[in-house]
Amino acid sequence: MADLTQEQWREQLEKDDNAVIIDVRTDAEFEEGYIPGAAQIDIYNGAEFLERAKELDPEKNYYVYCRSGGRSGQACMLLNSVGVKNAYNLKGGIMEWEGELNH
Template sequence: MADLNQQQWSEQLKNDDNSVIIDVRTDAEFEEGYIPGATQIDIFNGAEFLKRAKELDPEKNYYLYCRSGGRSGQACMLLNSVGVKNAYNLKGGIMEWQGEIIN
């Protein structure tokens, strides 16, 4: 797991052909707006999150975010625990995101 600031996260993501963006917020938060290309997996739904985490391709690079960076940090550690090697947390979450957001 690595905590990346917005610039590091977006630059690394832009140059990564093996990337997946995951939004770990709730359904209601996701509906308020999300980073383009993101798949939502709500970390508050623990059993479902763990089930879906185990189904992820461990060879891909996962870029995670939440509202402020706390939940996505936990999610990165959970992904690491199920065999995902590369999980990157967006420090500051979507609250500090300067890029495009889909509403």
């Protein structure tokens, strides 16, 4: 797991052909706006989160975010624990995101 600044996360993501973006917020938070291309897996639903995490391709690079960076940090550790090698946490979360958002 690596904590990346907003700039590092965006730059690395743009150059990564093997990237998957994961939003670990709740359904209601996700509906308020999300980073384009993000798949949502709510970390507050622990059992489902772990099940879905185990189904992910461990060879892909996962760019994970939440509202402020706390839940996504936990999510990155959980992804690592089920065999995902590369999980990148967005420090500051979507609250500090200056890029495009979908609604």
